[in-house]
């Protein structure tokens with residue numbers, strides 16, 4: 001059985017674009033096969049201490065494995081880019097979150113599905129909508145509606161994002 005899953009990638013330390021491209025390449029070495037990669041957005045940091053802007057993107061995959069295997073692959077990619085986890089919501093070379101795994105719901109703290117904060121984050125919703133205009137966040141609704149709600153609520157412009165077509169990611173050939 002193949003399941004469609006959505007991964008959110010973020011980086012705000014080091015060579016951010018090279019890290020995101022490396023993460024895409026790493027994640028697609030093995031079982032998951034690519035469906036779409038979103039444009040890259042430069043985004044203001046949301047939450048946490050004062051820190052530099054992020055590059056964020058979304059990767060949509062099909063996988064014959066289960067959600068825990070996908071989380072393991074996400075964490076292996078983070079480790080490959082020497083992510084150090086020091087401060088909650090603090091700067092990181094690479095963060096990979098599992099946003100959705102088919103319609104699966106889980107409240108296991110090791111893997112909460114869908115991701116519990118995805119519906120509040122323009123840096124997830126905007127690129128996901130670009131990658132899949134019909135996207136639906138299980139239990140929450142169409143991503144287009146969720147993004148409109150986030151944008152309407154963000155009167156202070158804290159979730160500002162800027163599309164960076166000059167930093168576009170590519171899917172590896174033959175993946």
Ligand SMILES: Nc1ncnc2c1ncn2[C@@H]1O[C@H](COP(=O)(O)OP(=O)(O)OP(=O)(O)O)[C@@H](O)[C@H]1O
Nearest residue numbers: 088089095096097098099109110111112113115117
């Ligand atoms: N859907 C999910 N995707 C990724 N990690 C998850 C998910 N649900 C639970 N986790 C758990 O969360 C922990 C990772 O937290 P992490 O430090 O990456 O949080 P964060 O990226 O700083 O914050 P946020 O979760 O708000 O994006 C891991 O131990 C992982 O097991």
Ligand SMILES: Nc1nc2c(c(=O)[nH]1)N=C(CO)CN2
Nearest residue numbers: 010043044045046054089123
């Ligand atoms: N703009 C932006 N802000 C964040 C991000 C992120 O990827 N992009 N990730 C966080 C924790 O996962 C916290 N804040």
